[in-house]
Amino acid sequence: MDFRLTPRFGYICFFTLFFTVTEIMAGDEIWIHTNPLAVAFGDSLVVNCSTTCAAKAIIMEGIKSTHSKYGDQWKTISSSSIQSWSIVVSCFVRCSSEDGNTKKKMVAVFNRELKITSPPEALEVNKTYSLECIGPRVYPNNKLILTWLRGSEIVQRVSTGETGSPDEDKRLWNVFNFTASGSDDGQEYTCLAEVDLGSNTTKPITNSSVTLQTYYKPRNTILLANNETISESPIHFSNGDNIILICDSQGNPQPTLKWDYPKKCSNIVINPPGVLHISDTTTENNGIYKCTASNELGADEKKVDIRVKDKTAIKAAVSVSVVAAFVLTTGVIIYYLKQNAQKTGEYKLRNAKPNNNPQIPNEDQNQ
Incomplete structure (x- = not known):
């Protein structure tokens, strides 16, 4: 084989x-x-x-x-x-x-040297500012991610595609430009540095934060009368009532509050600013009361119309109303009797008696 x-x-x-x-x-x-x-x-x-x-x-x-x-x-x-x-x-x-x-x-090798440059101490609303963040040293350079957060919301994220050299300290910058708004007052911005580990995984290595303060003109001014928010005007009080008007407003710098009222009366006291006391009110306190909140950026105001009614006048009005109702009732009864007498051919006024209860008279009353 x-x-x-x-x-x-x-x-x-x-x-x-x-x-x-x-x-x-x-x-x-x-x-x-x-x-x-x-x-x-x-x-x-x-x-x-x-x-x-x-x-x-x-x-x-x-x-x-x-x-x-x-x-x-x-x-x-x-x-x-x-x-x-x-x-x-x-x-x-x-x-x-x-x-x-x-x-x-x-x-990847890194350090934790992160630096942020914040804007001025206080920002003016509707003006543009920048937040600058200089990241830590990381090699390879393309492993670093720098992120600006507004609270917990990501507003800007940057990285580089360059590997760089291990012998060169080349830092990554993240410059975030924004227009200041009233909502930025007290808002925290954070620059977060992370290392990219691949597979959509990152490792936070350091961060730094800044809290902003904004300047804005007075807004949301409100008035309270005896600790209740005034939602309509005029508001009514009785003679002898005590009234406490409170004015409050938001603004930065803190607004100055000023009251204007129709007549200077001895029973009106302003203390502290923004709080107006009217003791033992009279009709002389009637009129428009205006609170103006102002700072160097502008002003805001609120008005309320105060109406004080005299108790004596109220009692007189009630008495007049009662008499008028009595006269009207009597007239209606007489008119009814007259109409009924014409139908029967008999009418004797002397038999007509006022009836305080406006109901239809019985047959005995018509005879």
Whole structure:
């Protein structure tokens, strides 16, 4: 029997063996894990390299190791203080074959030096200002993300596509331009620095905040009468009532409050500013009372019409109303009797008697 291989069959065997070996080698995977995923300059770093094969050798490079541990399929090295801005960890693994495989991983290095430049102490509404944020040093440069937040809302985020050089301290800037509004008074803006870890994951490394103060003219001025908000005008009081009018307004700088009223009376006192007292009111206190809130940016005002009624006049009006009602009732009764008498041919006025209860008279009353 001839066991010689034909050339075609020999090629087939060769390529089958080649791809089989390649598949086995490719199956021996290597993983590199670091803790932390991004390291601050001067902090410690732990690097672990592991593989799926029973390795004959695992060689790690890239950091100055102070401690190391190893097993059949892994090795761990650590550095107590990272003193380089360029960290590229390599792991060489040799399994059963003579040749080995190498895997590399870059670790981002950063510091926490972040600086923000805030606008003036107080902003004027409707004017444009800038908030500047200079980020920390990060290498590679494209791993840094700088974000401005208004409260918890993201208003501007920047990054760079350049890797940069580990020997160059090149900082990222984020300049946010905005127009000041009244709602910015007391509003906190924060610049947040993060390191991009990949796979849509970031690591916050530092932040800094500034709280804004805005100047705006008086607004939302309100009036209260005896601790109740005035929603309509005029408002009515009785003679002898005590009235406390309170004026309040929002503004920065704090508005000055001024009262104007129709007549200077001895029973009107303003103390403290914005609070007007009217004691034992009379009709002389009737009129328009105006509160003006003002600062250097403008003014706002509110008015209320005060009406005081004299109790004596009220009593007289009630008496007149009662008499009028009595006369009207009597007239209606007489008119009814007259109409009824004309129908029967008899009418005797002397038999008509006033009836305080306006109801239809009975037959006895018509006879």
